[in-house]
Amino acid sequence: MAYREEYGQADSSGSEAVRESRAPAQPAGEQSPAVPAPVAASAPVPTAKPKGKLAKRLILFTILAGGLAFGGYEGMNWWNTGRFMVSTDDAYVQADITILSAKVSGYVSSVAVSNNQSVKAGDLIAKIDEGDYRLALQSAKDKLATQQSAIERIGKQIEAARTQVTQADAQIAAAEAESERAAADYARQQQLSRSDYTSRATLETAKAARDRAEANVKSAQASLAAAKANVEVLSAQQTEGRRVAAELQTAVDKAERDLSFTEIRAPVDGVIGNKAVEVGTFVQPGARLAALVPLTSVHVDANFKETQLASLHVGQKVHIAVDAFPDTDIVGTVESVSPASGSVFSLLPPENATGNFTKIVQRVPVRVAVDQDVAQKELLRPGLSVVVNVDTRTGDEPTKTAQR
DSSP, X not given: OHHHHHHHHHXXXXXXXXXXXXXXXXXXXXXXXXXXXXXXXXXXXXXXXOHHHHHHHHHHHHHHHHHHHHHHHHHHHHHHTGGGEEEEEEEEEXXXXXXXXXXXXXXXXXXXXXXXXXXXXXXXXXXXXXXXHHHHHXXXXXXXXXXXXXXXXXXXXXXXXXXXXXXXXXXXXHHHXXXXXXXXXXXXXXXXXXXXXXXHHHHHHHHHHHHHHHHHHHHHHHHHHHHHHHHHHHHHHHHHHHHHHHHHHHHHHHHHHHHHXXXXXXXXXXXXXXXXOOTTOEEOTTOEEEEEEOGGGOEEEEEEEGGGGGGOOTTOEEEEEETTEXXXXXXEEEEXXXXXXXXXXXXXXXXXXXXXXXXXXXXXXXXXXXXHHHHTTTOOOTTOEEEEEEETTSSOOOOHHHHO
């Protein structure tokens, strides 16, 4: 106890000495201010309340209030809108891409387009050497002209045969008249022979003349029949010639069509891509020349889960968020729903009649049509990733057929 009191006094005196040594020197003539008496060591020193705790509480309160406000906003947004939206990010921009191919074989003589070039329907894409096809067309035309000349010749023969028919008809009339005269002369000679006014030779001559006249009538009738048959034969030949001419005309049309195929033209408006042909390339029928992408008729194929299909039907409004344009809200419409899931149309459809079956949620493609105003801007490119949000509050009520 005595040691503590001595140590405390020594410490107090030492502290006062230190404070005196550290006090600044006063200039001469100035009175030093009064130094307050040291406070007793046993007296409690009042401490100020720390400000850090108050700041932390204020920050926590602000964060909590902000979280509650944000949660309330999101909850209200979900209640008013979010719970009616059906969404998927398994969606991509697609287009009905046309693959331009050669219809005839030959060497490419010119290429009129380049990659990423916009073309209109009917614009020339490439041209194949047309020399051989022009010769084939001329040969087909020559054969057709020869056949038409043969048809005209047969027509003239028909006219001549019809004249022969008329002539044979006139000969029949003359033969019949001669036959009547000969028959009358024979009858008269028979009457005279009964009265012995004529000789037997005269009677026999009259009979022979009658028989000859009758034979001439039959001969004239046969000639008429032959002339008519000749007309029919020539008419049949003319019909056959006309059919051959029709075949040759078909050959001419085919040659003209083959000649037209030497010019590959764009069937629709679009943009050229994946060009695979150059001047001098020998192409065969079916060879791929380029791809034509119609950007003004793009659509979105969204693969929805089978559990989401119950609330989807044709005509609903769709909000499309494109990764390439995150600040653009593109509006579309549900156009159609695929008749089967994507796995059914795969190269090797799944066979689930096995012992190790595992149920997997399937996805069904849904086609979403894009507004023409957006499509005309040609912003969307096939293959782009998009996020599709279908507003189930819009559109007409689904029909029974659509529900099935």
